[in-house]
Amino acid sequence: MPSSRTTMSSITASLVFVTIFTTLLCPSSSFASKPHVINFRSPNLYPESLTWDSSAQHFVVGSLRHRTVLSVSDAAVVDTLISDPLLPPNSSLLGLALDQPRRRLLAAVHSPPSPYSSSSALAAYDLPSRRRLFLTPLHEPSATDSSAGANDVAVDFSGNAYVTNSAGNLIWKVNLDGEATILSRSPLFTANPVEGGTPYSSCGLNGIAYISKGYLLVVQSNTGKLFKVNADDGATRTVLLNKDLRAGDGIAVRRDGVVVVVSSRAAYFIKSESSWSDGAVYDETALDEKRFATSVTVGAEDRVYVLYGHVMEGMMGTSEREEFSIVEIESGKESEGEAVWVYVLLGLGLAYFLFWRFQMRQLVSNMNKKTA
Numbered sequence: 344m345p346s347s348r349t350t351m352s353s354i355t356a357s358l359v360f361v362t363i364f365t366t367l368l369c370p371s372s373s374f375a376s377k378p379h380v381i382n383f384r385s386p387n388l389y390p391e392s393l394t395w396d397s398s399a400q401h402f403v404v405g406s407l408r409h410r411t412v413l414s415v416s417d418a419a420v421v422d423t424l425i426s427d428p429l430l431p432p433n434s435s436l437l438g439l440a441l442d443q444p445r446r447r448l449l450a451a452v453h454s455p456p457s458p459y460s461s462s463s464a465l466a467a468y469d470l471p472s473r474r475r476l477f478l479t480p481l482h483e484p485s486a487t488d489s490s491a492g493a494n495d496v497a498v499d500f501s502g503n504a505y506v507t508n509s510a511g512n513l514i515w516k517v518n519l520d521g522e523a524t525i526l527s528r529s530p531l532f533t534a535n536p537v538e539g540g541t542p543y544s545s546c547g548l549n550g551i552a553y554i555s556k557g558y559l560l561v562v563q564s565n566t567g568k569l570f571k572v573n574a575d576d577g578a579t580r581t582v583l584l585n586k587d588l589r590a591g592d593g594i595a596v597r598r599d600g601v602v603v604v605v606s607s608r609a610a611y612f613i614k615s616e617s618s619w620s621d622g623a624v625y626d627e628t629a630l631d632e633k634r635f636a637t638s639v640t641v642g643a644e645d646r647v648y649v650l651y652g653h654v655m656e657g658m659m660g661t662s663e664r665e666e667f668s669i670v671e672i673e674s675g676k677e678s679e680g681e682a683v684w685v686y687v688l689l690g691l692g693l694a695y696f697l698f699w700r701f702q703m704r705q706l707v708s709n710m711n712k713k714t715a
Contacts, residue, residue: 378670378671378672378673379417379646379648379670379671380668380669380670380671381402381415381417381418381419381668381669381670382419382666382667382668383415383419383421383666383667383668383669384419384421384665384666384667385413385421385665385667386663386665387408387409387657387663387664387665388404388406388407388408388409388411388413388652388667389406389407389408389652389653389654389656389657389658389664389667390404390405390406390407390413390638390650390652390654390667391405391406391407391435391437391438391637391638391650391652391654392404392405392436392437392438392439392451392495392593392637392638392650393439393593393638393639393640393648393649393650393652393669394439394440394441394638394640395441395640395641395642395643395648396414396441396443397443397643398443398446399414400416400417400643401414401415401416401417402414402415402416402640402642402648402669403415403424403439403441403448404439404650404652404667404669405435405436405437405438405439405450406435406436407435407437407652407654407657407658408435408657409436410426410427410428410430410434410436411423411424411425411426411427411436412424412425412436412439412448412450412468415669424448424470424473425448425450425468425473427466427468427475429475430452430454430466430478431454431455432455433454433455434452434453434454434455435452435453435454436450436451436452436466437450437451437452437453437493437494437495438450438451438493438494438495438496438506438507438551439451439496440496440497440498440504441498442498442502442504444500444502445502446469446470446471447467447468447469447470447476447502448467448468448470449465449466449467449468449496449498449504450465450466450467450468450496451463451464451465451493451494451495451496451506452464452465452466452478452493453492453493453494462492463480463481463482463483463492463493463506463508464478464479464480464481464493465478465479465481465493465496465504465506465515465517465521465523466478466479467479467504467521476521477520477521478521479517479521479522479523480523481493481506481508481515481517481523483508483510483511483513492508492509492510492511493506493507493508493515494506494507494508494509494546494548494549495507495549495550495551495593495594496551497551497552497553497559498553499553499574500555501519502518502519503516503517503518503519503574504516504517505517505526505551505553505559505574506551507548507549507550507551507561508547508548509545509546509547509548509549509564510545510547511528511547512528512532512533512547512548512563513525513526513527513528513532513548514526514527514528514548514551514559514561514572514577516574516577525577526572526574526577527572527577527578527579529570529572529577529579531570531579531580531581532547532548532563532570532579533547535563535566535568536566537565537566538565538566541565541590542590542655543564543565543590544565545565546564546565547563547564547565547566548561548562548563548564548570549561549562549563549564549591549592549593550562550591550592550593550594550604550605550638551594552594552595552596552602553574554596554619556618557573557574557575558571558572558573558574558619559571559572559573559574560572560582560594560596560602560619561594562588562591562592562594562604563591564590564591564592564606566587567587567588567589567590567591568581568582568587568588569581569582569584569588569591569604569613569619569622570582571619571620580620582615582619582620582621582622583620583621583622584613584621584622584623584624585623585624586624588604588606588611588613588624589606589608590606590607590608591604591605591606591611592604592605592606592607592636592637592638593605593636593637593638593639593640593649593650594639595639595640595641595647596641597641597645597647598641598645599645600614600615601613601614602614602615602622603639603641603647604639605630605636605637605638605639605649606630606636607630607632607635607636607637607655608629608630608632609627609628609629609630610627610628610630610636610639610647610649610672611624611626611627612624612625612626612627612628612674612676612677613625625674625676626674626675626676626677628672628673628674628675630649630672631651634651634652634653634668635651635652635653635654635655635656636649636650636651636652637650637652637654638650638652642671646671647671647672647673648669648670648671648672649669649670649672650667650668650669651667651668651669651670652667653667
């Protein structure tokens with residue numbers, strides 16, 4: 344007869360396995376978690392841009408109506424990171440980029456047109472001292488719409504900044520000392536038809552991201568095209584995609600190389616196996632169009648977040664709002680794949696358990712024979 348200790352061990356192991364199996368079988372209570380949502384407050388901020396500061400572990404947002412840049416924590420604690428009253432009145436701080444090695448913040452500045460100064464500029468700030476390092480005017484005399492100039496900014500490992508011009512369809516390059524040149528005004532930027540009568544028909548080059556291999560990825564709002572631009576000489580090619588990125592605005596790159604482009608209605612998940620000679624949109628995540636997402640960033644643990652800044656409302660100039668949101672988004676197809684792997688592991692675990700039970704029965708049977 345088997346010992347009571349052996350029998351109790353068998354029962355305990357069985358109960359532990361059943362508990363684990365039941366828990367994992369209910370995704371709502373285990374591996375399926377709600378997206379992270381940060382509702383933060385700042386009167387009439389209307390932020391258009393969002394980035395993640397991995398060193399300080401907080402988000403950074405600009406403002407459509409104020410000459411300020413704020414930090415936002417995971418717990419929705421808001422702090423003024425930069426306040427620059429020396430910028431022209433009614434300036435907007437649009438695209439933001441963090442130069443982590445030098446602890447600098449770069450901000451694309453748009454100001455009301457003036458006969459004495461450019462309406463577009465790039466500002467650089469030292470984060471430890473919060474002191475402005477330079478304010479570089481960005482000129483483009485051939486731009487046809489002075490209301491839409493400098494838009495988004497990216498930075499490379501050497502500290503060079505790259506700024507998109509949404510009106511003139513060009514890219515500026517600003518070096519570490521604040522000296523600006525035009526990197527690219529490729530004919531490809533104006534080679535595609537523009538859909539008229541849409542809110543984004545006058546908005547050309549928009550979101551921009553630097554890729555470590557030495558090139559930029561730039562999305563164009565009014566055509567939905569994605570461009571690959573050499574960061575040294577400005578050579579440009581159109582990335583061949585299986586669909587246009589309609590009204591594409593902000594852009595971010597995950598550590599695994601997946602690119603996420605956000606529009607007001609959807610976030611596009613895109614991957615490439617050819618260093619972005621071509622690519623494929625493999626999933627879309629629907630967004631709340633009324634809250635008008637404009638920017639996307641990759642936060643801690645490679646999690647993707649979009650900014651709901653209500654900027655269309657803010658551009659009207661007649662409304663007031665205090666609450667805005669930073670919301671985590673996921674690819675539905677990737678989540679399905681993760682769930683499949685969980686069930687595969689469960690199946691393997693069940694198979695192992697059944698094998699173990701068979702072995703235990705054999706052991707008990709042999710012990711019974713010996714004690715008979």
